[in-house]
Amino acid sequence: MPSQCLFSTGAGFRKSLQCCLWSPSDSRMISYLSVALLSLCCLASSYPVPYSYSSAVGSGRGNSFTIQGGKVTAIRVWERPGSYITSLQLCYDNIWSAKIGPEGGTLHELELFKNERIVQISGKHNSYIYELIFVTSGNRFLRVGQPSGNSFNFYASDKLAGLRMLSGRFNGLGITLLGAHWGEVPKSRWSLERR
Known part of the structure; x- marks a missing residue:
């Protein structure tokens, strides 16, 4: 009362x-x-981070691939100088995946810091993937290839998500199709401390 x-x-x-x-x-x-x-x-x-998929771009010729694992801790991209992307490789918790694509080309690499994740992939495509730009949650990026062809921009549907998997196709010359899969990034067993 x-x-x-x-x-x-x-x-x-x-x-x-x-x-x-x-x-x-x-x-x-x-x-x-x-x-x-x-x-x-x-x-x-503590709501679960939703899974999302960025639809594949490119010509789609060749053998299919999927690169997946735990938390992405580094990226390697090979390019044919002045031309297209030839090969890809992701490192999950200090263990490198199989290299996707042919041997050769110029290597470019980005190692992620602790608690950093890939939040965006953009670039150019035509009959091959000509340019890739990987952007991290720490506002760092790896840019490889030539800005030639049609533009694309991949990113997660949730701001807490990160890159979990890449899929697509490749032939004897390079990467012909690329799609990105996004979701909750697991805690890493290993990652670099900020230098």
Whole structure:
């Protein structure tokens, strides 16, 4: 039941108001509400990061590939100088995947720092993938290839997601098709400390 509150105004006279004050029996209700609110906050902050797929671009000729593992900790990209991307390789928790694509070309590499993830891949494509730009959550990037052909831009549907897998096609000369798979990035067993 509400109780009477008396307070003094600036004019110095007293006014009576009905106030809602909690009685000792209502303190249990506050405790229950606090626990419920805290539980709701914990559930909201630990929601699963949704999976998303960036549709593949390129001509799609050749053998299919999938590169997948744990947390991406480094990237290697080979290019035919002045031309297209020839090969790809991802490192998951300090273990390199198989190299996708033919031997040869100029190697470019990016090692990720601790708690860093790939959040965007963009570039150019035509009959081959001509340019790749990998962007990290730390605002670093690896740019390889030539800006020739049609533009593409891959990114996750959730700001907490990161690159989990690459898929596509390659032939005896290079990468002809590329798609990106995004999702929750697992905790790394290994990654570089910021130098």
